[in-house]
Amino acid sequence: MQKKELYDPPPPVPVYWIENSDSVSRHFQFEPDGQLSVKIIDDARPASRRMVESFQNKFFPSGYPYSVNEGYLRYTQFRALQHFCSATLSVLSTQSLLFAAGLRPTPAQATAVSWILKDGMQHVGKLICSNLGSRMDSEPKSWRLLADVLYDLGTGLEVLSPLCPHLFLEMAGLGNFAKGMAVVAARATRLPIYSSFAKEGNLSDLFAKGEAISTVFNVLGIGAGIQLASTVCSSTQGKLVVGPLLSLVHVYCVSEEMRATPVNTLNPQRTAIIVADFIKKGRISSPADLRYQEDLIFPGRLIEEAGNVKVGRDLHKVVKPSELHQIKEVFPEERFILNRGTKWTDMILERNATGEDALRGWLVAAYAADIEKSFHKHNEEVLEEAYERMNNVFSPFLSELQAKGWHTDRFLDGNGCRFAS
Structure with a gap:
């Protein structure tokens, strides 16, 4: 009785391919364990260029310079x-x-x-x-x-x-x-x-x-x-x-x-510079444009063109308890309180206010200062007109701001005081 011969199945054909890119030929192959191996089989680049690219691959992010922001x-x-x-x-x-x-x-x-x-x-x-x-x-x-x-x-x-x-x-x-x-x-x-x-x-x-x-x-x-x-x-x-x-x-x-460094989050200084540029020049600066305007030593300085706004002071130091309800009623639907003084304007944000709320309040303060400088009106009339101007420009202003790369979902006020309505 003849024994039936057993045949082992033939080994799988290795899956490989060759890619030619930028004077370099690379051999790609899947190993039996599923890992992908890469070997350079021909490199026609000059030695100096290979050294530069090797340095760049080790010390710069993949895809540089297109994978990083300016600066x-x-x-x-x-x-x-x-x-x-x-x-x-x-x-x-x-x-x-x-x-x-x-x-x-x-x-x-x-x-x-x-x-x-x-x-x-x-x-x-x-x-x-x-x-x-x-x-x-x-x-x-x-x-x-x-x-x-x-x-x-x-x-x-x-x-x-x-x-x-x-x-x-x-x-x-x-x-x-x-x-x-x-x-x-x-x-x-x-x-x-x-x-x-x-x-x-x-x-x-x-x-x-x-x-x-x-x-x-x-x-x-x-x-x-x-x-x-x-x-x-x-x-x-x-x-x-x-x-x-x-x-x-x-x-x-x-x-x-x-x-x-082009930081793209909103804080008091960057918000003030954005608003000042918009009021004065009618343009919105990108994070890369604005980076050299930031004051690294005195970041809390007031900017006159942006309404001399101070953010995050203690509520009891800004508003008397008897006046709080009246001031809050000026803009009842907003998440900010504005109290205009002789030297600066105090803005206090609600606890869950975003960067958009801070921008709205800052624009109102800046427009109010501009109106008061040009026309001598009562404080209430100034705020009403400033609020109307803000509402007219805010939607395109915000859209362009976000298109320039600014993050408006948060406002980083540095642990300033906020109120709960």
Whole structure:
């Protein structure tokens, strides 16, 4: 009886294809486990171009420059230089701290306790700064700049510590306290800044490539710091010359980073500039147009063309209880209260007011100031006419605002006072 021969089924034919794109031929093939493998089989690009594109793929988001908003390259350039200076300063300050701690005529155990207490002050600074998160959402650029000023201040105290070794704990503790606040502020503002560049929902890619650039320049900065610490800055006098120069470059780089960032959320300063441009020039600025008009040092300044509006003051400081109902009745359907004074106009928003409500109130205040300047009328007549003007222009104004890329669903007033109707 003949045995029936068994035949194994033939192996599956591999699925592969070749793509030719931009002088590069790539072989794509699905492996048995379902993974897609890619191999370059021919690359006719010049070596210099391959190096540039390899660098771009590692340190810039996929699809750059079309996947990010305007200003990203300038932001990245200054961020790289900022991290280089920061890492160099860190090496110099650490050397100074070790030198100061070693000079103290105390047992090693006491020195260790002082060092631990010094590090503990950084955590205290972090806890205090963590309560200011809503203000950082409103003004991420200003807080990012303040963070680096605090960091340089803390580093400066550490560099100076060898001059008074008997005050090591006080100097180093205060320096670490400032650096702790700086760390929280810098990390908290990182997300809104990166979000302003994300054009295609590629926030994670932006974050990853930004951290890659930071890591490279931090390493280069540490190398430069070690070189300086062993040569020019081996003495405290050398650090007192080089340290301030590095700090100036550091803060300048951060300010240029922030000026290049086109933040597209509404806060008091950006809303005031948008309204002022619209009233004065009849145009609406995009986030990229407006970025260089922002004041990073005094973000709360009043803008006359926008009606000198202040947002978020305590209700009891703005309106007397006996007048509250009467003022609310001026615009009964709106989610804002306007109280016009001699120097500025107070606006208080309802708890669930959006960016659109803030824009409506701001336009009313700006039109009211413009009418009062041109025609001497009673306050009630001025507000009524201003409200009518606002209603006539608001729909096209809002549509163009959103088309320019502004997010009007929220208004970030920095934890200002709001009322509940």
